[in-house]
Amino acid sequence: MRAVTISAHGGVDKLEYRADLPVPEPSSGQVRVRITAAALNRLDVHMLGGLPGASIVAPWILGADATGIIDAAGEEVESPAVGETVVINPGISDGTCAFCLAGEQSLCVRFRLLGEHLPGTLAEYVVVPARNVLAVPDRVPAERAAAYTLATLTAWRMLVTRAKVGPGDEVLIWGIGGGVALAALQIAKHRGARVWVTSGSDEKLERARELGADETLNHGTMQVGKEIRGRTGKRGVSVVIDSVGQATWAESLVALGRGGRLVTCGGTSGPEVVTDVRRLFWNQWTIMGSTMGNDAEFAAVVAEFRAGRLNPVVDSVFELENGKAAFERLVSGEQFGKVVVRI
Numbered sequence: 001m002r003a004v005t006i007s008a009h010g011g012v013d014k015l016e017y018r019a020d021l022p023v024p025e026p027s028s029g030q031v032r033v034r035i036t037a038a039a040l041n042r043l044d045v046h047m048l049g050g051l052p053g054a055s056i057v058a059p060w061i062l063g064a065d066a067t068g069i070i071d072a073a074g075e076e077v078e079s080p081a082v083g084e085t086v087v088i089n090p091g092i093s094d095g096t097c098a099f100c101l102a103g104e105q106s107l108c109v110r111f112r113l114l115g116e117h118l119p120g121t122l123a124e125y126v127v128v129p130a131r132n133v134l135a136v137p138d139r140v141p142a143e144r145a146a147a148y149t150l151a152t153l154t155a156w157r158m159l160v161t162r163a164k165v166g167p168g169d170e171v172l173i174w175g176i177g178g179g180v181a182l183a184a185l186q187i188a189k190h191r192g193a194r195v196w197v198t199s200g201s202d203e204k205l206e207r208a209r210e211l212g213a214d215e216t217l218n219h220g221t222m223q224v225g226k227e228i229r230g231r232t233g234k235r236g237v238s239v240v241i242d243s244v245g246q247a248t249w250a251e252s253l254v255a256l257g258r259g260g261r262l263v264t265c266g267g268t269s270g271p272e273v274v275t276d277v278r279r280l281f282w283n284q285w286t287i288m289g290s291t292m293g294n295d296a297e298f299a300a301v302v303a304e305f306r307a308g309r310l311n312p313v314v315d316s317v318f319e320l321e322n323g324k325a326a327f328e329r330l331v332s333g334e335q336f337g338k339v340v341v342r343i
């Protein structure tokens with residue numbers, strides 16, 4: 001089968017398009033998905049560069065997000081049926097540890113991700129546990145279905161489960177244009193919150209306004225925390241969604257009002273942050289980590305997709321043979337929405 005792979009870590013030049021890989025066979029409890037489209041995530045760029053703790057076996061297939069058609073099923077698979085169109089939850093849990101038994105699959109002690117610990121989705125076929133796929137209407141364009149799951153699931157857990165965003169909340173979302181940030185904007189608006197977004201690009205801020213953002217801040221030309229304090233009469237926001245880490249943490253805390261909640265799902269700018277513990281207790285902040293989502297959250301976001309309430313923004317679509325160009329687009333930081341690879 002065809003796939004986008006790496007044999008060594010490094011830059012985009014390390015990507016290898018292959019057409020000679022074996023088609024994987026599903027074991028008991030697994031299904032094989034014939035992939036029609038996959039989407040890139042920041043995770044794929046980190047994998048390309050090399051992640052601590054993640055070791056690859058060459059040729060390693062990248063990619064976590066995908067949609068496709070069930071092509072074969074192993075024993076003991078009752079649903080979905082062969083021929084159904086599905087989206088894939090890229091977080092693979094063991095189903096047996098205490099967290100899994102409690103329904104918290106993304107806390108699984110043996111949690112693994114497609115493309116990071118298991119062969120990924122930038123390929124014609126992938127094999128996953130049957131419980132990691134859910135059916136979507138086959139009339140939905142594959143590009144949109146592929147772009148949906150990882151970012152929306154991640155944002156859903158952050159906003160709905162962790163921060164419990166609702167009416168009356170003021171939510172700050174850093175870096176609008178990224179998949180998680182755009183999903184977070186939609187979810188926060190659906191839940192009745194007022195939303196502040198940041199970007200270094202006025203054009204992206206304008207597009208975010210069209211998607212419902214209430215307040216826009218160019219983080220290249222202003223101090224976000226100070227600006228929010230000014231515009232809210234020093235009250236600040238009640239929720240901050242931060243996946244940038246080192247570069248934004250201090251401003252996130254300046255922006256965060258009393259009793260506020262900060263949720264982080266990443267540290268794209270660096271891992272070390274500084275928090276003044278006196279401000280933490282005095283303001284009674286809650287600082288939370290979040291990653292991916294559990295099976296119930298996966299079902300909830302797919303239901304939103306089926307109902308047409310949440311829709312991913314697709315920035316661009318590339319052919320599998322052009323995987324390099326797709327990665328270059330993501331690395332450029334110029335995208336607004338998801339970079340998709342058609343297969």
Ligand SMILES: [Zn+2]
Pocket residue numbers: 093094095096097098099100101105107108109110
């Ligand atoms: Zn588990």
